[in-house]
Structures are given as C-alpha cells and as structure tokens.
Amino acid sequence: MSQEKTTLEIIAPTVDEAVARGLNQLGISREMVDVEVLDTGSRGLFGLGSRQARIRLKFKSTESHPVAQPPSSEAPVVPVSTPAAPAKEAEVSVAGDPQILKSASAVVGELLDKMSMKATVNASYVQNEEDEENPMVLVEVQGNDLSILIGRRSETLNALQYIASLIVCKEVGHWVPMTIDIQGYRQRRERQLRQMARRMAEQAVHTGRRQVLEPMPANERRVIHLELRDHPLVTTESTGEEPNRKVTIILKKQG
Structure with a gap:
C-alpha cells in the first residue's frame, strides 16, 4: 500500500479510542501518522444525546520515516482498551457482535465510575x-x-440496567437484550424464584386453590x-398494578 496520500477516517466514542482503532486496523505505530481531529464528540448526560468523535489518520511523509519498523514494546501506548478483547469474550459463549459487548462493558463501567463505585x-x-435467535x-x-x-427488590439494579440498555441501544443503533448482574445476585435470585415457582405449583395442585405470590x-x-x-x-398470570403486580398460579381446567 502506498503511504504518500493514504488516509483513514475513524469514528469512535472518544478521540483516543478512534486513534487506537485506526492504528490497530493499519497495524502501525502512533509516530507514523498525523492525526487530524474532525470532531471531538460529546458524551451528553449519562451518554444520552452523545455524539461520537471522528478523526482522520494520514501517513507522514517517507522522508521523515524512511523505514516502517513494526511496533515494539517501547512504542507509545494509547490509554484505551483494544478492540480485540471483547472478541475473546464472545468466543466462549453464544455467538454475537463483539462490538456490542465492548459497548455494554464500557457503558456500565462509565456509569459505575460516575457513581464512584469500584x-x-x-x-x-x-x-x-x-x-433463541x-x-x-x-x-x-x-x-x-x-x-x-x-x-x-432489585430497584437500583433494575434502574441501572434500564439506563445502560438505553445508552447501548443508542450507540449500536438497535435494541439489545441486556441484563446486569451484581456479584451473581441475579443468578442466585433466579434459582430461588424457580424453586419457589415449582413449590407453589405443587401446592396449587395439592390444595386445588390458586396461589398468589409476593409482588415482584x-x-x-x-x-x-x-x-x-x-x-x-x-398456568400463570400477572395481576395488580405496578409496583405491586403479582404472579398468580392457577390450576388448568381439565377436559
């Protein structure tokens, strides 16, 4: 590839991340290009109403860099995560877009930082x-x-999840089903709920009476x-009004 007039425009949440993506795509070190910031972007409130940063990378003249050396351990390090990390996460589970994983992780991390939570x-x-699709x-x-x-009753966690989902949706341009778990709480709670559901179903069958669960x-x-x-x-149905809506377990009519 000729370097004399080659340019590359990159769009990313921040200028630093855009630079990192560009260098990663070109496989070169930072000192080999000039960076022109076309738009610094804006984060908005909690990421809502944000505008992504846009930069242009242009190879420096061959006179200033006659030999393109591969990046070494002494090359400048751009202080952002590399795009390759989420791909490893996607490979160990269900297939999906690794960029969405990166966006979700970054959004939740930023919200926690704003809440001073480590x-x-x-x-x-x-x-x-x-x-399933x-x-x-x-x-x-x-x-x-x-x-x-x-x-x-998980109110804070659900609010965090709702805000994060809105931001991720805006960043990727479509709705993404997402759940946030704090120290395995949701997994433990889900196990408890499934056990309770089976137990209350047995009780409904044994007594012949409908079972009304606690508000959830x-x-x-x-x-x-x-x-x-x-x-x-x-069978089950939800009854009542939020925030006191409940699940009722009812016997099926036998034919």
Missing part, C-alpha cells in the same frame, strides 16, 4: 430463553461492597412464567 465489568453473550448480553459486575447497587418486578415475574409455562397442571 468494580470490574465483564460482558458476554448468553442464551436468551425468550428469543437473538442472544442476550450479560454484564457481570464484581467487587467489594456492591450491595448498594442492588437495592430493595417484571423481570422476576418473567422467571416464574418461564419456569411454569410447560407445566401440565397449572
């Missing part, structure tokens, strides 16, 4: 029980003293519905 964030794809993004958050992020947020009610959707003797 934690590690890892995003991966998992099977979506409701839509579209895998769900699972963002796992680990750290110390993170219970404040869960809140009463929508994501927890969905777990109950999914667990019992193929039960041969009972």
